[in-house]
Amino acid sequence: MRQSTDGVIVLRVSVNGESRSAEVSPGVSLLTALREQFGLPGAKNACEQGECGSCTVYLDGDPVCSCLVAAAQAEGRQVRTVEGLAGAGGPAAQDAVQRAFLACGAVQCGFCTPGLVVAVHDLVHRTAENHSEDLDDATIREALAGNLCRCTGYEKIIEAVRQAAADVRSEHRSQRPGQVAA
Numbered sequence: 001m002r003q004s005t006d007g008v009i010v011l012r013v014s015v016n017g018e019s020r021s022a023e024v025s026p027g028v029s030l031l032t033a034l035r036e037q038f039g040l041p042g043a044k045n046a047c048e049q050g051e052c053g054s055c056t057v058y059l060d061g062d063p064v065c066s067c068l069v070a071a072a073q074a075e076g077r078q079v080r081t082v083e084g085l086a087g088a089g090g091p092a093a094q095d096a097v098q099r100a101f102l103a104c105g106a107v108q109c110g111f112c113t114p115g116l117v118v119a120v121h122d123l124v125h126r127t128a129e130n131h132s133e134d135l136d137d138a139t140i141r142e143a144l145a146g147n148l149c150r151c152t153g154y155e156k157i158i159e160a161v162r163q164a165a166a167d168v169r170s171e172h173r174s175q176r177p178g179q180v181a182a
């Protein structure tokens with residue numbers, strides 16, 4: 001990482017699989033860098049205090065509140081945002097979690113949705129990779145305790161998580177040798 005005499009840092013980071021660089025002020029959060037320097041407004045800024053989860057992104061494969069991560073801490077690392085979950089090609093290429101949120105009506109104002117989608121993506125993929133069948137409501141609620149939604153009452157979100165979990169489990173099964181998709 002290079003720092004100019006006026007303190008500006010040249011940040012180099014992999015974002016959604018692409019090598020990117022940008023000049024950022026010291027102390028700027030990863031969330032601000034993503035939104036303002038890298039043109040990725042998916043992660044939202046609702047509290048900037050690590051309380052709401054609306055800014056959740058993957059950092060080296062782990063979900064983090066990007067408002068709590070200094071951009072400089074992401075130097076040389078892999079960031080994946082909600083924009084990086086879907087493939088190219090519009091709605092047909094949506095990720096299973098995005099499809100489930102839409103199908104179940106789990107989106108109202110949408111402010112919490114990008115952070116929730118990343119958190120749910122992590123939950124359902126970890127569950128499927130561990131060959132675990134059960135995602136009961138208590139497990140889902142506990143896993144999503146850091147993501148606040150003021151609109152939905154969570155029931156439709158939980159329904160979307162169950163649907164996404166079933167779809168992702170089925171995808172994982174079909175990719176395992178000798179297994180038949182459910």
Ligand code: FES
Binds near residue numbers: 048052053055056067
């Ligand atoms: S904006 Fe980061 S947790 Fe609320």
Ligand code: FES
Binds near residue numbers: 108109112150151
């Ligand atoms: S849909 Fe509005 S905050 Fe969750």
